[in-house]
Amino acid sequence: MKKVLLVLPFLxxxxxxxxxxxxxxxxxxxxxxxxxxxxxxxxxxKECGSxxxxxxxxxxPKRSWAKMMNTLDDHFGDDASLxxxxxxxxxxxxxxxxxxxxLEYKRSKKITASIASNQIPLRITKTPYFMxxxxxxxxxxxxxxxxxxxxxxxxxxxxxxxxxxSERDIKIPNYGGxxx
Amino acid sequence: xxxxxxxxxxLGALSNAGGFNPSMQSYINGLKIEAKKSNxxxxxxxxxxGEQIFTSKHIGKRGKEISCTSCHGSNLTLPSKNAxxxxxxxxxxxxxxxxxxxxxxxxxxxxxxNFNDVYKREGTAQEKGDVLYYIKSK
Numbered sequence: 327m328k329k330v331l332l333v334l335p336f337l338x339x340x341x342x343x344x345x346x347x348x349x350x351x352x353x354x355x356x357x358x359x360x361x362x363x364x365x366x367x368x369x370x371x372k373e374c375g376s377x378x379x380x381x382x383x384x385x386x387p388k389r390s391w392a393k394m395m396n397t398l399d400d401h402f403g404d405d406a407s408l409x410x411x412x413x414x415x416x417x418x419x420x421x422x423x424x425x426x427x428x429l430e431y432k433r434s435k436k437i438t439a440s441i442a443s444n445q446i447p448l449r450i451t452k453t454p455y456f457m458x459x460x461x462x463x464x465x466x467x468x469x470x471x472x473x474x475x476x477x478x479x480x481x482x483x484x485x486x487x488x489x490x491x492s493e494r495d496i497k498i499p500n501y502g503g504x505x506x
Numbered sequence: 507x508x509x510x511x512x513x514x515x516x517l518g519a520l521s522n523a524g525g526f527n528p529s530m531q532s533y534i535n536g537l538k539i540e541a542k543k544s545n546x547x548x549x550x551x552x553x554x555x556g557e558q559i560f561t562s563k564h565i566g567k568r569g570k571e572i573s574c575t576s577c578h579g580s581n582l583t584l585p586s587k588n589a590x591x592x593x594x595x596x597x598x599x600x601x602x603x604x605x606x607x608x609x610x611x612x613x614x615x616x617x618x619x620n621f622n623d624v625y626k627r628e629g630t631a632q633e634k635g636d637v638l639y640y641i642k643s644k
Contacts, residue, residue, distance in 0.1 A: 377588060377593060378593050403568040404590055405622040406619070474587075475592060478592050481592075
């Protein structure tokens, strides 16, 4: 009995945390989460976060990830090759958490919907949804040395690690927030 | 048993002071054997040759002039920026970054990739050893 009483508070905390997790429920009761799912896989962070920000799997559809993982030795002109076991492991992780497998997340759903079914984009930055959102940004804000290129999400989106890309968390280096 | 343990600890401390850790040292020893096979005059790796390999410019994989310093900078004790992605890279010098040159798989993986980026081919055993001696000396 004593043991049960000791465990009880933790169970309660667990329940509250679980509820907070689902804060973003749509009014129709279906699961609707903002942003994209966090990339909380340690192998992924290590292997795909060493040269650039570890882009969340929910930013591209599974056909894109599958194609990318088959051509890592020529990865946008760079050699990102891994041993076959790690390659396969990460391919599964990316495909399982791809945008088309994460439609409960708002951004993943919009990205997926924006890509024509016969297209296999390898760049997030070439998906129609992304281009539409970033077309109005003046070139000089992107080419400045603190940013460098538009794939450097974390330079402008201060909460990119958390999968949150909302406007209020944007801070462009040397220019500040974004008001449109 | 106790003596053996003490010996191990002393050996460990020694190898950390000047040289490489045991697994890195056996990787280096393997490279030496390989280097000797293709060059009978080979005696040991040289940080000086390594510096040349590290700082000289070449037309790289992307068809543009590039060197190891394009991503790692000329002062290996300072952070630098990846020339392709603009992401910050922690210093390569083991003197300020104790993680460096400690994990053989990590070192092999990056030498393979980075030689391809700069030299459009993998490094030879001698080149890899030279450049590791150079980084270690910085």
